[in-house]
Amino acid sequence: GAVVSQHPSRVICKSGTSVKIECRSLDFQATTMFWYRQFPKQSLMLMATSNEGSKATYEQGVEKDKFLINHASLTLSTLTVTSAHPEDSSFYICSARDPSGKETQYFGPGTRLLVL
Amino acid sequence: AQSVTQLDSQVPVFEEAPVELRCNYSSSVSVYLFWYVQYPNQGLQLLLKYLSGSTLVKGINGFEAEFNKSQTSFHLRKPSVHISDTAEYFCAVSEWGSQGNLIFGKGTKLSVKP
Numbered sequence: 001g002a003v004v005s006q007h008p009s010r011v012i013c014k015s016g017t018s019v020k021i022e023c024r025s026l027d028f029q030a031t032t033m034f035w036y037r038q039f040p041k042q043s044l045m046l047m048a049t050s051n052e053g054s055k056a057t058y059e060q061g062v063e064k065d066k067f068l069i070n071h072a073s074l075t076l077s078t079l080t081v082t083s084a085h086p087e088d089s090s091f092y093i094c095s096a097r098d099p100s101g102k103e104t105q106y107f108g109p110g111t112r113l114l115v116l
Numbered sequence: 117a118q119s120v121t122q123l124d125s126q127v128p129v130f131e132e133a134p135v136e137l138r139c140n141y142s143s144s145v146s147v148y149l150f151w152y153v154q155y156p157n158q159g160l161q162l163l164l165k166y167l168s169g170s171t172l173v174k175g176i177n178g179f180e181a182e183f184n185k186s187q188t189s190f191h192l193r194k195p196s197v198h199i200s201d202t203a204e205y206f207c208a209v210s211e212w213g214s215q216g217n218l219i220f221g222k223g224t225k226l227s228v229k230p
Contacts, residue, residue: 006159032215043206043220044160051215093159097216103148103167105216107159 002028004096006108013084014116021079021111023094029074030096034105035067038091050077084115118143120207122221130229131199137192137224139181139207147209149190150218151181154204163205166190177201202228 003026013019023033031052036044048069049057056069066088068080077096081088091112095105121140129135141147148167152160164175171183181192190207204225208218 004159034217043222044218046217046219049215049217057215095160095218103210103216104150104162104165105218107152107161109159110157112157 002026002096002098002106004094004106004108006092006094006111008111009109010112010114012114012116015085016083018080018082019084019113021081021092021094021113023077023079023096023108025075025096025106028096028099030077030099031074032097033071033077034095034097035069035077035079036093036095038093038110040091044093047079081113084113086115089113089115118147118209118211118219120209120219120221122207122224124224125222126225126227128227128229129197132196134195135193135197135201135226137205137207137226139190139192139221141188141190141207141209143188143209143211146212148212149181149183150208150210151175151179151190151192152206152208153177154206154223156203160206163192197226197228199228199230201226 005024007022033050035047038044047062050069050071052071058064071077093110095107098104150165151163164173166183174180204223206223207221
């Protein structure tokens with residue numbers, strides 16, 4: 001099956017710094033990728049939809065200037081958490097839509113962010 | 117707006133017993149339905165999906181689910197669980213014609229005891 005990777009898997013940073021998370025589709029091209037956030041023992045909340053070559057579409061309540069998304073190629077989308085604060089600590093998961101149109105998303109393994 | 121309800125936050129069950137994880141949804145349009153499994157500190161793995169056709173869908177690891185349009189349900193079942201099935205299970209929907217963004221339920225923690 002299709003594989004999606006994320007890097008890094010875990011990151012610890014100081015408050016005020018920026019962190020970039022990469023999401024790659026390894027064996028297929030993904031025109032659409034999604035970024036989710038998951039708090040401990042809770043469900044995934046969609047943050048934004050990332051389309052290759054265009055601006056991301058953010059969900060209501062998600063600050064686009066804080067969570068910068070870039071989908072520069074068909075295999076890479078990046079999420080940058082700018083000026084991170086402790087409340088941004090969370091598990092960030094990306095997914096890529098199956099290009100064959102079978103309405104399936106393949107999920108990355110997630111990135112654990114801890115802001116001190 | 118779409119929503120997904122997983123009524124049971126936790127389901128404890130003994131090994132080799134049957135299990136059903138419940139999922140109900142609401143939507144003003146037709147939807148696709150999914151079940152994902154998440155092991156600790158990992159991403160999500162697709163168990164099964166309903167797109168169209170037969171309302172009984174079979175997935176990986178012996179799981180199956182049945183789409184019931186009149187009851188707007190998509191319950192997940194397994195006739196005999198294993199210790200290794202212990203994980204968090206998420207039901208999700210996406211709207212026909214959308215970009216495929218998923219709306220997730222809050223998840224059900226399945227704990228299989230020996």
